[in-house]
Amino acid sequence: MTGMHYGLIPIGINMLATTGYDTVAGPGMMVSNIAQGGASLAVAIRAKTKM
16 A cells, blocks of 8 residues: 555566566455455445444
8 A cells, every 4th residue: 555566566577578477466466456445345334324
């Protein structure tokens, strides 16, 4: 969330250029995005007021 993950992008680009696939940056960022989305969904469900 502080932007430090952008340091992994050059590693991912290098892996794409040399091997044709990326096993570090892409999947790691995908898992991070899914976790943040799940946390947001949990907060939204818990904060919903009943009428």
